[in-house]
Amino acid sequence: TSFTGTGTVNLEINSGTVTIDSGSSLFNNGLYSLSGGTLNVKVANTLNKGITISNGDLIAESNLTLKGTSNWTFDGDYYKYSTISGTTGVTNTGTLNITGDAGATGYNYNGDRRFLTTSLNNSGTIVDTHTRELEFNNGTINNLTTGIYQLQGGILDNYNGTNAFNNSGKVEKIGTETAKISIPFNNTNGTVNIKQGTLILNGGGTNTGGSYTM
Numbered sequence: 001t002s003f004t005g006t007g008t009v010n011l012e013i014n015s016g017t018v019t020i021d022s023g024s025s026l027f028n029n030g031l032y033s034l035s036g037g038t039l040n041v042k043v044a045n046t047l048n049k050g051i052t053i054s055n056g057d058l059i060a061e062s063n064l065t066l067k068g069t070s071n072w073t074f075d076g077d078y079y080k081y082s083t084i085s086g087t088t089g090v091t092n093t094g095t096l097n098i099t100g101d102a103g104a105t106g107y108n109y110n111g112d113r114r115f116l117t118t119s120l121n122n123s124g125t126i127v128d129t130h131t132r133e134l135e136f137n138n139g140t141i142n143n144l145t146t147g148i149y150q151l152q153g154g155i156l157d158n159y160n161g162t163n164a165f166n167n168s169g170k171v172e173k174i175g176t177e178t179a180k181i182s183i184p185f186n187n188t189n190g191t192v193n194i195k196q197g198t199l200i201l202n203g204g205g206t207n208t209g210g211s212y213t214m
Helices: none
Strands: 010-013 017-020 031-034 038-041 045-047 051-054 057-060 064-066 069-073 081-086 090-092 095-098 113-116 119-122 125-128 133-137 140-143 148-151 154-160 164-167 170-173 178-181 185-188 191-194 198-201 211-213
Touching (some): 140 148
Parallel strands (some): 038 057, 069 095, 164 185, 191 211
């Protein structure tokens, strides 16, 4: 599948699977939205205007870079899942907003669920204001030296497998809520600034040359 052109391309996937494979490409300046389907990217691509993921699945089997503004959110419907997965991971160099009331309701998991099952590399800004769980299932966040990760509330949850939050940039706790990082938090020459609220690190991890300020 190939999307090309000189104008604006709007692609919304709400069911089924769109696969971008060898010999194909995405239109870099297009506007992409997943609202229930799957976008499987098998060749290296850069989305200059980012992507919006709402109850849809993004699979990156080759290097995928997000520029501009991206959104990973939910519409509130029950029993829906959203996953960022793949073999090579996704790199954010722009702004990625993680929003919505996602996660389990009680012990029945009657709410939207969001999974990270690959590496999310951030050299831009991630603004994370989700209110329940972001589930890690063999997932890793790499907050690079130029990366800023702003966390307001909710839980970065250890669902299954080997998971980690590796920080070499800046992590900022914003908002008055309590946020938990329940996966190993490895702070390597990075900074953690508690601007407001409470940040609980209960997943273990390491600190090598990192700093914590309030």
